[in-house]
Amino acid sequence: MDFKEKLDRATQRNNSLVCVGLDLDFERIPLFLKESYPKLESLYKFAKSIIDATSDLVCSYKPNIAFYEASGKKGLELLNKIIDYIPDEIPVILDAKRNDIGNTARMYAKAVFDEYRADAVTVNPYLGKDSVQPFLDYADKCTFILCRSSNPSAKDFQDLRVGSKPLYQLVARKIKDWNSNNNCGAVVGATYPEEIGTVRKLVGDEIPLLIPGLGAQRGALSGSVKKGVNKNNELAIFNSSRSILFASADKNFSEVARKATLELRNKINSVRFGND
Amino acid sequence: MDFKEKLDRATQRNNSLVCVGLDLDFERIPLFLKESYPKLESLYKFAKSIIDATSDLVCSYKPNIAFYEASGKKGLELLNKIIDYIPDEIPVILDAKRNDIGNTARMYAKAVFDEYRADAVTVNPYLGKDSVQPFLDYADKCTFILCRSSNPSAKDFQDLRVGSKPLYQLVARKIKDWNSNNNCGAVVGATYPEEIGTVRKLVGDEIPLLIPGLGAQRGALSGSVKKGVNKNNELAIFNSSRSILFASADKNFSEVARKATLELRNKINSVRFGND
Numbered sequence: 001m002d003f004k005e006k007l008d009r010a011t012q013r014n015n016s017l018v019c020v021g022l023d024l025d026f027e028r029i030p031l032f033l034k035e036s037y038p039k040l041e042s043l044y045k046f047a048k049s050i051i052d053a054t055s056d057l058v059c060s061y062k063p064n065i066a067f068y069e070a071s072g073k074k075g076l077e078l079l080n081k082i083i084d085y086i087p088d089e090i091p092v093i094l095d096a097k098r099n100d101i102g103n104t105a106r107m108y109a110k111a112v113f114d115e116y117r118a119d120a121v122t123v124n125p126y127l128g129k130d131s132v133q134p135f136l137d138y139a140d141k142c143t144f145i146l147c148r149s150s151n152p153s154a155k156d157f158q159d160l161r162v163g164s165k166p167l168y169q170l171v172a173r174k175i176k177d178w179n180s181n182n183n184c185g186a187v188v189g190a191t192y193p194e195e196i197g198t199v200r201k202l203v204g205d206e207i208p209l210l211i212p213g214l215g216a217q218r219g220a221l222s223g224s225v226k227k228g229v230n231k232n233n234e235l236a237i238f239n240s241s242r243s244i245l246f247a248s249a250d251k252n253f254s255e256v257a258r259k260a261t262l263e264l265r266n267k268i269n270s271v272r273f274g275n276d
Numbered sequence: 277m278d279f280k281e282k283l284d285r286a287t288q289r290n291n292s293l294v295c296v297g298l299d300l301d302f303e304r305i306p307l308f309l310k311e312s313y314p315k316l317e318s319l320y321k322f323a324k325s326i327i328d329a330t331s332d333l334v335c336s337y338k339p340n341i342a343f344y345e346a347s348g349k350k351g352l353e354l355l356n357k358i359i360d361y362i363p364d365e366i367p368v369i370l371d372a373k374r375n376d377i378g379n380t381a382r383m384y385a386k387a388v389f390d391e392y393r394a395d396a397v398t399v400n401p402y403l404g405k406d407s408v409q410p411f412l413d414y415a416d417k418c419t420f421i422l423c424r425s426s427n428p429s430a431k432d433f434q435d436l437r438v439g440s441k442p443l444y445q446l447v448a449r450k451i452k453d454w455n456s457n458n459n460c461g462a463v464v465g466a467t468y469p470e471e472i473g474t475v476r477k478l479v480g481d482e483i484p485l486l487i488p489g490l491g492a493q494r495g496a497l498s499g500s501v502k503k504g505v506n507k508n509n510e511l512a513i514f515n516s517s518r519s520i521l522f523a524s525a526d527k528n529f530s531e532v533a534r535k536a537t538l539e540l541r542n543k544i545n546s547v548r549f550g551n552d
Contacts, residue, residue: 023380066380069387073349073356080349097375099400101427104299104342111345124375126402126422128429146402151377153404156450160438167436167443174432 003119003142003183006091007208011059011234016265017225017272019093020054021212021241022047022063022082028242030249040071040078046253047082050245053254054261055087062210062239064095065116083117093210093237094118097146098135099127106134113138120144122187122210125171129178139181142208147171147199150189150213168195172202179207189213190238193223205230212239214264225271233272240264279395279418279459282367283484287335287510292541293501293548295369296330297488297517298323298339298358304518306525316347316354322529323358326521329530330537331363338486338515340371341392359393369486369513370394373422374411375403382410389414396420398463398486401447405454415457418484423447423475426465426489444471448478455483465489466514469499481506488515490540501547509548516540 001009011017024043026034033042051061063082068075083092094116098108112121112135120142123135135143148158148168158168175186188199190213200209209228214221228236244264248256277285287293300319302310309318327337339358344351359368370392374384388397388411396418399411411419424434424444434444451462464475466489476485485504490497504512520540524532 064376064380064383066374066376066383066387070383070391072387072391073352076349076352095376097400098342099373099375100340100342100371101425104340107340107342107346111342111348115346115348124373124400124402126400126433127425127427128432128434130427130429131425149377149403149407151403151406153406156404157402157443157447158404160443160446162436162438162443167433167438170436171433 002140003091004208006089006119007059007237008234010090013089014057014059015269016057016059017229017234017236017238017268018058018261018265019060019062019210019237019239020050020058020244020261021095021239022050022061023067023241023245025067025246028246028249030251030253032251040074044078044081048085049254050257051086053258054244055090057258057261057265058090060091060093060237061086062093062095064241079116091119093120093122093142093144095122097122097124099124099131101127102130102134105131109134109138113141120185122146125174129174132178136178136181136183139183142183142185144185144187144208144210145171145175145178147175147186148188148192148195150191154189169198169202172199175207176203182206185210187212188228190220190224193220193227196224197227200227200230205232205235208235208237210237210239212241214238214240221267222271225268229272238264238268278416279367280484282365282395283335283513284510286366289365290333290335291545292333292335293505293510293512293514293544294334294537294541295336295338295486295513295515296326296334296520296537297371297515298326298337299343299517299521301343301522304522304525306527306529308527316350320354320357324361325530326533327362329534330520331366333534333537333541334366336367336369336513337362338369338371340517355392367395369396369398369418369420371398373398373400375400375407377403378406378410381407385410385414389417396461398422401450405450408454412454412457412459415459418459418461420461420463420484420486421447421451421454423451423462424464424468424471426467430465445474445478448475451483452479458482461486463488464504466496466500469496469503472500473503476503476506481508481511484511484513486513486515490514490516497543498547501544505548514540514544
């Protein structure tokens with residue numbers, strides 16, 4: 001089963017476009033976990049509780065590999081264990097923003113898809129097509145290409161005018177061109193609902209959008225959902241990390257995380273299904 | 277001692293602007309090593325022989341982390357061992373092309389500088405200043421920002437005209453702006469000597485240029501050296517990986533690698549010192 005089919009099934013089963021970002025930050029997990037276990041064990045227990053509490057409410061999980069790399073090889077062992085723990089029917093997007101020239105990009109693709117066994121990855125477009133192709137060659141995986149990011153400095157380069165259009169729109173056009181295996185995706189931050197709409201128009205209805213920033217980064221929910229989904233009200237993945245993971249630091253943190261996920265799912269669905 | 281001082285001392289001691297890229301490819305190391313040892317041990321022995329044969333001829337080493345990630349956590353253990361093995365007086369540039377928004381970039385910076393203990397790193401500029409700042413905050417380390425890459429598809433975005441200038445030149449200007457800690461570097465492929473000259477002019481004489489592509493990628497040596505060095509004939513780092521590492525697959529591979537490194541060093545120096 002390829003990524004898009006797996007995503008579609010999870011979306012339907014859980015009636016959800018929510019992705020929970022598994023960006024584990026030891027400083028922010030509940031104190032009682034930190035006090036009861038060694039560091040990496042406490043993070044694993046935390047992640048398992050979050051997954052148990054949310055796996056019937058999400059369309060995907062998105063661990064950002066930086067949070068694991070920061071703890072060296074033990075952190076990456078933890079990433080492997082967490083990806084193993086995620087139920088098989090929920091796709092895993094490894095947020096890695098990898099990029100390099102072809103020969104080296106092949107090594108990154110091998111790491112992401114063979115070593116970490118992710119269903120999808122995020123990559124950076126700055127090096128052009130031959131740097132993305134080794135990822136796209138994994139035809140049953142999805143490669144989400146960074147288009148418009150959610151941070152304030154995104155404007156430094158992504159908004160520069162090339163002719164009459166900002167750079168990120170030229171990236172969006174290329175993403176559509178590069179979709180010959182039907183396995184491209186695009187990343188567009190929820191802090192910019194208008195840009196989400198522009199990217200959706202440019203890439204068409206077949207390409208999934210990964211939209212971070214609805215939570216801690218305070219993107220405008222309603223606009224992002226309306227502009228992000230395709231003509232079938234699907235293929236937009238709304239990621240929330242901190243505002244779900246760290247919704248509470250008390251013993252009942254996983255219940256509170258579940259509640260936050262459920263609320264986000266329902267808010268998104270009321271926009272999708274016109275009850276908003 | 278900060279990166280630039282360490283680089284300067286190695287440059288002077290070994291009279292060299294050569295960087296050897298430690299991009300270990302199991303498929304290409306000598307058969308007798310592959311047959312005698314388990315995979316990762318054979319790679320370690322290979323790397324040690326290359327380092328022993330070249331450490332008096334180089335100004336730095338540059339492992340590309342992708343080649344280690346592709347073997348999972350054991351590969352990253354190998355990377356740690358190789359960085360440990362490199363003599364303390366030779367700076368290590370970890371080619372990682374990392375990038376993410378601020379909160380996450382901090383985690384990558386921690387991984388690169390604290391876990392892998394690199395002296396310098398390469399990063400991608402597409403996300404703008406706040407994504408680079410967490411690396412620059414390590415004031416004694418150097419952050420090489422991708423400006424113009426050496427691959428054919430570099431032109432997809434890096435050459436797009438923003439006003440009258442190609443995008444990579446705007447990146448070069450930003451690199452100069454971001455140099456308030458005096459710890460920025462720029463990456464410019466040797467396949468484009470004219471671009472190297474333009475970038476050198478834009479960034480000034482204080483910023484080191486990392487110039488890959490002199491070897492397997494067949495960049496023009498003389499032009500790259502003339503255009504790349506600063507007014508003191510320094511602060512340009514010419515990386516060669518495959519054409520040194522895999523110069524021979526015979527038992528004497530490290531002697532042949534030494535010879536290739538020596539030739540490259542001498543060719544660069546004849547251009548620098550005007551005997552060309």
